[in-house]
Amino acid sequence: MFLNLKNQPVDKIMQVMAKFRADPRPNKIDLGVGVYKNALGVTPVMRAIKQAEHKLWEEQETKAYVGLVGDPAYADAMIKLVLGDAVARENIGAAATPGGTGAVRQAFEMIKMATPEARVFVSNPTWPNHISILDYVGLECVQYRYFDAETRSVDFDGMMADLDGLRAGDIVLLHGCCHNPTGANLTLEQFGAVIEVMNAKGAIPMVDIAYQGFGDGLEEDAAATRLVASSVPECLIAASCSKNFGIYRERTGLLMCVSQDAAKTPLTQENLAFLNRQNYSFPPDHGARLVSMILNDDALKAEWMSELEEVRLGMLGLREQLAGELARLTNSDRFNFLREHRGMFSLLGTGPDMVELMREKNGIYMIPDSRMNIAGLNKETVPLLAKAIVEAGI
Numbered sequence: 001m002f003l004n005l006k007n008q009p010v011d012k013i014m015q016v017m018a019k020f021r022a023d024p025r026p027n028k029i030d031l032g033v034g035v036y037k038n039a040l041g042v043t044p045v046m047r048a049i050k051q052a053e054h055k056l057w058e059e060q061e062t063k064a065y066v067g068l069v070g071d072p073a074y075a076d077a078m079i080k081l082v083l084g085d086a087v088a089r090e091n092i093g094a095a096a097t098p099g100g101t102g103a104v105r106q107a108f109e110m111i112k113m114a115t116p117e118a119r120v121f122v123s124n125p126t127w128p129n130h131i132s133i134l135d136y137v138g139l140e141c142v143q144y145r146y147f148d149a150e151t152r153s154v155d156f157d158g159m160m161a162d163l164d165g166l167r168a169g170d171i172v173l174l175h176g177c178c179h180n181p182t183g184a185n186l187t188l189e190q191f192g193a194v195i196e197v198m199n200a201k202g203a204i205p206m207v208d209i210a211y212q213g214f215g216d217g218l219e220e221d222a223a224a225t226r227l228v229a230s231s232v233p234e235c236l237i238a239a240s241c242s243k244n245f246g247i248y249r250e251r252t253g254l255l256m257c258v259s260q261d262a263a264k265t266p267l268t269q270e271n272l273a274f275l276n277r278q279n280y281s282f283p284p285d286h287g288a289r290l291v292s293m294i295l296n297d298d299a300l301k302a303e304w305m306s307e308l309e310e311v312r313l314g315m316l317g318l319r320e321q322l323a324g325e326l327a328r329l330t331n332s333d334r335f336n337f338l339r340e341h342r343g344m345f346s347l348l349g350t351g352p353d354m355v356e357l358m359r360e361k362n363g364i365y366m367i368p369d370s371r372m373n374i375a376g377l378n379k380e381t382v383p384l385l386a387k388a389i390v391e392a393g394i
Helices: 012-022 047-059 072-083 099-114 128-137 156-163 188-201 218-231 262-279 286-295 298-330 352-362 382-392
Strands: 092-097 119-124 140-145 171-175 204-209 234-240 253-259 345-347 371-373
Touching: 047 286, 047 298, 072 092, 072 218, 072 234, 072 253, 072 286, 092 099, 092 262, 099 128, 099 204, 099 234, 099 253, 099 262, 119 128, 119 156, 128 140, 140 156, 156 188, 171 188, 188 204, 188 218, 204 218, 218 234, 253 262, 286 298, 298 382, 352 382
Parallel strands: 119 140, 119 171, 171 204, 204 234
Antiparallel strands: 092 253, 234 253, 345 371
């Protein structure tokens, strides 16, 4: 049996990580991995998480299963965080998942089960796992233009032209905030125009929101998702707690199915439970428990929000510093897009050859498509990166 298996495509992010670990140079810089790091290069356990874990350790009396869709208190807290009052709770089915990736996978499974003929429109570029999972579950993937490599901003005209090809029942996958990998985001006005097209065509949006709080703030980063959810007949929302709560290895996500018709909620909830049962039965609870504890405790929530804001402002500061250093070195403003991008990532808009040149010459590691993790920098390494970018001729 095993001889019939085929070699799988190499994950580019994992490949970059392996090369970085093998590089003996002491001044190498890792801008490839997709996790937040502080100025010391550490992905810290957030203060509120530590406090919640200590409280949980003292109070928890069982590790028995919670339920097929997870703890209802977690779903309620996350729905409030992501959607606020945009949609009534009775209009939302929800299931806890193993991370945001689990939520994306279950959303695709839901689409496949309900409308197997649907095409899923994704931005070009998008998070590579979107396309990989779509291919694996057997859904047709259609890319729409999104990023202008010249301006390093959203190619909105191209995007709208491509979305004009939507058919009724098609799915449009949107990034709720902090677009991965580009860092370039739609404005609320542009989201409104996309919503108009989807409604006119009978297409259904799916929002992947993995970085709430990393861009312009918790409420600001949720604004587009809330606008979508309140403006369309139905939508899917995949949310992740990996980044904004710093609990990557706890695998904590949530899939939401939103309908303006509350009568559909029992059916979607039943199918969410079914899908969980088929894939992994019961979702992980530890991270979800910590999140619900924090969001339902005023003191813990305030502590979490404070640290999250420190993280957000730190990344914005690095963006400002890098853009300023590049402006000084080039005597131009062509890198101002770094100030405008939001989240952990920015796409430099150059090719694999330039990326490889910076790796060989300067020990700077990023994904071959030139996605770089801003959080992999600190005040001392920003000038080194800026110098490498200029020397490479980007």
